[in-house]
Amino acid sequence: MNEVDPSTEQLILEAARNVFLQKGMSGARMQDIADEAGINKALLHYYFRNKSRLFEMIFREALQKLLVSIKDIVDNDMSLEEKITTICVRYISMLSENPYLPLFVLHEIHQDPRRIIQFFKEKEIEFHLQKFFLQIQDSISHGSIRQVSPPQLMINIISLCVFPFAAGPLIKSIFGIDQWQFQMFVEERKKQVPEFVLAALRPAINNPS
Amino acid sequence: MNEVDPSTEQLILEAARNVFLQKGMSGARMQDIADEAGINKALLHYYFRNKSRLFEMIFREALQKLLVSIKDIVDNDMSLEEKITTICVRYISMLSENPYLPLFVLHEIHQDPRRIIQFFKEKEIEFHLQKFFLQIQDSISHGSIRQVSPPQLMINIISLCVFPFAAGPLIKSIFGIDQWQFQMFVEERKKQVPEFVLAALRPAINNPS
């Protein structure tokens, strides 16, 4: 009796996830979510007080998936080269299964940047970031990669992984390809992007002084 | 009498631009736009039949600015290296002055991908694209850059230029920097990105067989 039937709650969350990720907070209608879940609209308010709360659940979950998976990948003892390759491959894979994640999160953060403030207090993103930056600096000092600003490099890597998903429909349209060909294109990037980044980091040919 | 007072129409478009770029189609309220323009809500409907039409104007204009500036840059007789550098510098500059453009356009295309179909019929994007791809192929054959898929390379370049703007608020938050420092960061990218791309394209050191 005191136990909540998880299936309904999960059903709603699943439906909300679909609708919110597709239409965003302002574009989503509670009725849409109810329909998608095959339940009455009032039931949404029974489980989740209001639209904002329901949205919050989905947004946090999405932000989590988007940021924490980076943290997890970065936070281990691989070499920089291995790490970069792993980030790209795993991150592109994750996004292939959640292609709407980036645009959704970016759009909602843009709507209200306060949405992230609290988040970073909890997780220790900055800490893990610092460690990664140090590793980059070490590789530079060591001469194994060429001089580059760690934050710039990091944004470069993220850009190359994430942007194609945010721009999915545009890319399909420009290249005149369908969903399936797009997936091939993205699959190809799992090889291309790490190659590209590592090539960009290779120290220039020694000047023969 | 027959002449429309341009100032009011422009005033509305300016206001609509601000509001739509900030909040998107579904998040924008006609009242917001009227307020922003300092006029009555009915006047919006007098000049532009309805919300969709007004939105269409702004969206087309935005898409135009985002895509045509690429075309213009790509369509000249520079060397590939010059062209890449020019694209990055000019495109990042343009986006610095229109930072909301990417997220707005990407989000609205995602909402309704049909919005682009018509657009590509008019412009000859594909044609210019083909020319650019051929130039890349030539450079590869010529051995002046290493083997790389032209579409992948193109998406790489666009990603590196555009993504930081789509992720502006997120980047500020992660790095704990303010608007001004972010602008510095972006300014720095005008150098970093072309450097990065050209380094990635430099042919590998000859294998000494």
Add this chain to the structure above:
DNA sequence: ATATAGTTTAACCAAATGGTTAATACGGAA
């Protein structure tokens, strides 16, 4: 069986929102 607690629904409500209308202000032509 029936009381009880959690679950689900149909019907309803108030506010927000896109859009309309009729009346008014304005500015130049006659």
Add this chain to the structure above:
DNA sequence: TTCCGTATTAACCATTTGGTTAAACTATAT
């Protein structure tokens, strides 16, 4: 001055939308 067409507004309307309520349903324990 007096028209007359354009520009502008206040008031209004219909629909949508987030949210509420009270009743009905379900299952379990006694």
